[in-house]
Amino acid sequence: MEPLVRVQNLVQSGVSQVPRQYIQPLESRPNNHSHDQNNNHTPQSSNINIPLIDLSNPNDTILLDSIRHACREWGAFHVINHGVPLKLLHDVRHVGRSFFEGCPLTDKLEYACDNASAASEGYGSKLLVANDDTVLDWRDYFDHHTLPLTRRNPSRWPSKLIPNYGKVLCDYSDEMKLLCEKLLGFISESLGLTSSYMKDAVGELYQNITISYYPPCPQPELTLGLQSHSDFGALTLLIQDDVEGLQVLKDGHWVTVQPLSEAIVVILSDQTQILTNGEYISAIHRAITNASRARLSVATFHDPAKTVKISPASELVSKSSLLRYRQVVYGDYVSSWYTKGPEGKRNLDALLLDS
Ligand SMILES: O=C(O)CCC(=O)C(=O)O
Numbered sequence: 001m002e003p004l005v006r007v008q009n010l011v012q013s014g015v016s017q018v019p020r021q022y023i024q025p026l027e028s029r030p031n032n033h034s035h036d037q038n039n040n041h042t043p044q045s046s047n048i049n050i051p052l053i054d055l056s057n058p059n060d061t062i063l064l065d066s067i068r069h070a071c072r073e074w075g076a077f078h079v080i081n082h083g084v085p086l087k088l089l090h091d092v093r094h095v096g097r098s099f100f101e102g103c104p105l106t107d108k109l110e111y112a113c114d115n116a117s118a119a120s121e122g123y124g125s126k127l128l129v130a131n132d133d134t135v136l137d138w139r140d141y142f143d144h145h146t147l148p149l150t151r152r153n154p155s156r157w158p159s160k161l162i163p164n165y166g167k168v169l170c171d172y173s174d175e176m177k178l179l180c181e182k183l184l185g186f187i188s189e190s191l192g193l194t195s196s197y198m199k200d201a202v203g204e205l206y207q208n209i210t211i212s213y214y215p216p217c218p219q220p221e222l223t224l225g226l227q228s229h230s231d232f233g234a235l236t237l238l239i240q241d242d243v244e245g246l247q248v249l250k251d252g253h254w255v256t257v258q259p260l261s262e263a264i265v266v267i268l269s270d271q272t273q274i275l276t277n278g279e280y281i282s283a284i285h286r287a288i289t290n291a292s293r294a295r296l297s298v299a300t301f302h303d304p305a306k307t308v309k310i311s312p313a314s315e316l317v318s319k320s321s322l323l324r325y326r327q328v329v330y331g332d333y334v335s336s337w338y339t340k341g342p343e344g345k346r347n348l349d350a351l352l353l354d355s
């Protein structure tokens, strides 16, 4: 077992300099412009933001056009009028913050995840199983397996510390599942597929809810809250508090996703890129840190079962749009993501067929 280091406790112990393991190599630091193409050093936090889509738009054509554009150009967008009660968005942020800020470390460690295995449920800090050269994220998290119901283990939820935790988590899980299905329907229709296409291709939804907590960082210019990656599943739904930190890579520039308290960020993940034969892109994103305010986000991941085979929709393959990706068993994709690491699109690129 690794030592139980949590970033929040490093900060509480008063570190004024970031420990070596958290220092990013130069090219990954937040203000590095090596991703910028054409060497036109555009500032990172310019006024552009990810698209905002009103799901209550009664005009189907406008709605599907805006979804098509957002999925093609960005792989990420905000939705409003999404049908999820706003109080629930508030409540889930609130119980998450109560866990991180209202409970002593010894209580929180009762829910510690197993550091030795990737993606284990619970309270942790490391994304990948770390070796000596792994650069660590400036982040703690609390991950829950919520769907299918057989994966749910309420004894791993801190209900004795925060009595309404379980109820809020269950309600949130239900609402995120519904919204995910609705969005998979729109995404399918926007490509001219039947509205159930994506839902059927993904199959039974495997859902994880991860609350991320990014403590203030004494040297934010050296660290990342969460390293650059695209999510490996099908669709991620994310909410954040009012502190900036999430960035999406767009045409070689990092764009900060401005927090909107009533909106939900939709992030297309790698299986959606495969299923759509690359018509739609998964968003490369990361989280940066800041020196003064802790930041909280809640990401809800929707994935296929490990045994599901994922391949491009044959309807999207034609003479002018050749088959781009080979079929993959989802569990193999996840294993490779964890062993090779999530940098760039390396895991998707490994499936590319020669054109
Ligand atoms: O905290 C954020 O805004 C990003 C979280 C994220 O990308 C993830 O957990 O995969």
Ligand SMILES: [Fe+2]
Binding pocket: 229, 230, 231, 236, 285
């Ligand atoms: Fe992510």
